[in-house]
């Protein structure tokens with residue numbers, strides 16, 4: 001755009017300067033006007049600017065309002081359905097998340113409070129997401145067996161495509177194909193072959209604990225997790241001994257990756273891929289994932305050439321040899337799933353069992369008498385009771401793709417269910433005196449396991465590693481109980497408070513003391 005010509009009417013004058021010389025100068029008779037006009041224009045420009053700004057603001061507000069109306073109108077059914085049943089107070093925008101934001105460390109107490117105050121299922125808003133928290137066996141049976149709740153919650157997408165979590169994360173069609181292939185691998189025969197590995201690592205753990213004999217209370221987690229890492233790694237990838245440090249790196253990379261995902265879930269700004277990709281966490285995450293893949297890739301190469309041992313990886317390679325759709329990336333993802341899903345859950349169960357035995361010397365004595373004669377029934381009940389009071393995965397969630405009709409209400413499509421396993425396991429209506437450690441409650445009727453005991457979840461998408469975990473835990477606990485007497489400074493189950501986390505970890509750790517059995 002060109003400039004508009006400006007017209008000035010100039011008059012020429014003469015005048016004497018300070019040295020007494022005559023000089024010419026020009027004067028604009030309209031200068032005063034000009035100044036006024038300039039001021040006028042300036043004011044006009046300012047006001048038009050303000051007007052433009054105001055208009056932009058107005059238009060933005062109108063667009064935003066229309067968007068809100070459309071958004072809320074599209075979701076009106078969710079709001080309607082949330083009102084079917086009483087639930088915790090929900091504030092605009094953040095919903096009931098303020099309970100967690102106010103006191104994140106009391107997340108579990110809040111859950112127990114809701115379970116006492118409301119009836120299952122109860123609706124709760126986490127920001128814009130509607131959850132139905134469920135903890136009654138009847139509803140859980142319907143929900144876990146409904147084909148429309150097989151999909152995992154969107155939180156899982158934060159794991160991203162980098163570190164695939166195989167079965168744990170797949171969308172339903174892929175999950176179905178892989179589950180069909182993987183389930184037979186966890187059969188009794190292959191698990192029997194693992195028993196020797198569990199037994200060897202149980203003895204190593206028992207030896208390592210000798211340095212703690214007679215000492216005051218210590219946290220046994222480090223010892224147990226070292227043992228579980230070793231046997232999971234060996235039964236999963238079959239690499240033993242020679243690459244100890246790279247194994248440590250692989251395991252700690254998996255731990256860190258999980259930790260970053262947890263940080264991402266907790267920070268709503270990181271829910272946006274765009275913002276997360278700008279962060280240093282994202283760069284760290286990418287590096288870690290590269291390491292994990294190189295590591296698993298090398299293990300696969302080794303297996304392809306040696307065919308040496310009976311491992312999960314070897315069984316998986318054999319089962320998928322003829323399947324062109326099963327790529328090396330799929331293999332890597334399933335191995336990561338095996339290690340990630342099995343590692344913490346099994347370690348935590350082992351530690352909680354030792355704490356419970358330490359707290360209940362009478363049960364420990366009976367257990368010793370039983371395992372010494374090779375009777376595993378009581379050990380089985382002890383593990384079940386421990387998993388009831390301390391389910392390592394205390395709450396899991398699924399998205400709801402189509403309405404689910406329950407006796408008490410309808411869970412609408414587009415919402416999610418939060419399966420509050422720990423609230424179910426501690427509900428006095430389901431389990432009388434729920435905080436009492438009483439393994440014999442699993443005698444008789446309870447041995448049939450309906451939907452009131454769900455540490456491994458239930459329905460078609462339950463845990464595939466249940467038998468593996470039980471087998472490993474039985475070998476380890478019986479080995480330890482034969483050698484040591486355990487005690488703990490925790491006086492009761494109520495003494496054990498939990499960290500806010502995806503898995504159930506005690507704030508003060510797993511404090512035990514050990515003595516050699518006489």
Ligand code: HEM
Nearest residue numbers: 167168341342345346349393396455456457463464465469
């Ligand atoms: C005491 C030990 C264990 C407990 C309490 C446990 C618990 C669970 C739970 C609750 C789920 C469902 C998760 C969800 O739906 O979000 C699950 C899934 C899974 N678990 Fe376990 N688990 C244990 C041990 C293991 C072991 C040792 C392995 C492997 C060796 C394993 C492999 C898996 C896999 C692959 C899945 C995903 C299954 C699918 O989506 O089809 N778990 N586990």
